[in-house]
Amino acid sequence: MADSIKTYTVVIYTENSIGLLSQIANVFTRRNLNILSLSAGESAEEGSYHITVVTDGTERNVRGAALLVEKRVDVIRVDYYTDSEIVYKELAMYKVPTKSLLESGSMEKLLSGHQAKIVDINKKFTVIQKTGTAEDTSALLEDLKDYGICEFIRSGRIAVSKQWNAEEAE
């Protein structure tokens, strides 16, 4: 249904152009689409960048926004996907008191159960890192609450499509 609201991942390939991010954000604002997550970085092709935006909307509205973004002269291409069409991940980091982790005795089980790992540790706090979907990282957050979370931070989503385009692979 073109009118039902779904989560869409919009992947934008651009020239590195000053101010483009605000133009892209403007398009989403004009179309009343909430940006749920955003990430930006250099792409495989030198000199070009990709911006990944997650938003909830109707297919029609998201398509309209994608076309408007693609219309910007400095934008190379825009694709948009539903969750089932992509492999997507985000990165989360959790800062937890080291003392409570050690005292619990169940830390290792917890981390391996969530496929999370420790990336920094000192006497005061431990930083745990996990990649996964928003549900995955939220589940770990839930479990870590018993230990007393000091800080939790989540990146924007990045995604690759499940389509296999032979030409692209060349």
Next chain:
Amino acid sequence: MEQNNLITGAEALLKALVDEGVDTIFGYPGGQIMPVYDKLYYYGDRLRHILVRHEQGAIHAAQGYARANGRTGVVMVTSGPGATNVVTGIADAMADSTPVVVLTGQVSVAALGTDAFQEADVIGITSAITKWNHQIRHADEIAESVAKAFYIAGNGRPGPVLLDITKDAQNELVEYSYRHCTGIRTYNPYPEPSDADIERAVELIDSAQRPFVVFGQGITISHAEKELAAFLTKGDIPAGATMLGLSALPSDFPLYEGMIGMHGNIAPNVKTNECDVLIAVGMRFDDRVTGKVSEYARQAKIIHIDIDKCEIGKIIQPEVGICGDAREVLTRITAKMRKASHREWIGSFDECRQAEQQLVIEPELRPDGGHIRMGEVVDMVAKVTGNKAIVITDVGQNQLIAARYSRYSGQGRSFITSGGLGTMGFGIPAAIGAKTACPDRPVCLFVGDGGTQMTIQEFGTVMQEGTGVKMVILNNNWLGNVRQWQELFFGGRYSQTRMLNPDYMGICRAYGIDSAVVEKREDLENAVRTMFEDNDRPYLLDVHVLEEGNVMPMVPPGKGISEIMINEKEWYKKNG
């Protein structure tokens, strides 16, 4: 001092404009653009600068210039308030796909972002209303940026481009060389439709019993006037124009059925909802064209041809969407389609046309006495100029009535109006721009008393430049269009629409512009003839028209396009 072959960025900018073929700049100086104005002192022989009286005048004049001759208009203003004063016109140019390049001065690079004197975030302010904008921080970017600006403004779907030029870039020395831009990696202005798309369109057109074409400014922009006529003739397909499509076909073209939309002609609006195949070319299904979208051409299979991919499926989902240049697409379709005849279908337009003639047009153009009606004035201008004038309008009743009753003899680019944004105040400066672009043609502006006063300061430009514009005020002592809506949809509560007028002849006298007032019907023809006697002489005619005249027919807001009021009380009904 300039050494060897080094010149300042300011001069490089002017050289680049000359290399781009620019002959006219509409502008207004100020602190942060002074280095460029200083160099302009020596470029008067190559670049004509028209000093306006307000920067809004500069941008609308550049729009009028661009729309009258198809070349990119150029505006030059200072930073801060100079730049913010052109914002309305930039939005207008964006809405009406008008190629203009706006050059704004900007504070020095070191002062950017510090709230320096006359610093405004012009890039931020204009990014949503320009096709492209760019801040130039160093002189060595100037030539390339100018080339890119003109390429982007004028190609594909045209639009406004803004270059924000810092003081540093103006003052630095640079070695100048210019290369035209012939393409940009990330931008394909002319998408190539596939043969399969063309084939599907041809199949639909060949199978149609009741085909109908609606066309817009895309025809003018892609120079497809002849191709449209050939397509219509081969397919024997009647056609209606959007307001911005007016004058692309001569008014007496046999298959031309008039204007579509809110105040359009009855026949093309009614037939939009009766045709079996609707072919939309170079138009974007604006809500003033479609009325209530869910009741628009429901019965028809739709082919939508537009160069802007965003437009296809934005409002109306077509059966066949073709993203491409109107001229190319029409040429390819015409070559492949069958020659056809749809005489009976075309004959069915007569009934609507006759009803409109009798119920709306006759009472407007040939009333039994009473005050002069707006339509009579427009009709008289068409008669006196032999349908040869470039008609400019402001916004409001003057615009709608001018759109309805102007006639064109086959020269395109002859109706220039602020369609998409509907900017009051557009008219006077746009007329100056159009006359500057086409000095040999009569240029006639229709403007309301409200709109006149929005950019009346440009009388000063007319005075200084001696621009031979003919300005006709349809003076009704109201903000007429709003008053009409108040009368029809707000219970006649005339809230803040009564407007007292100055003595326009007195104002014209002060500016040295010839003028006359017309109050009586019997004086109208002579007054119009006198106005057009000397093509080079600016002239203003203040015509006192029926104060509470309404523009009819009208599709009320929110109604389907075939639900048409023919006057304040009656609706159009088929067969009586």
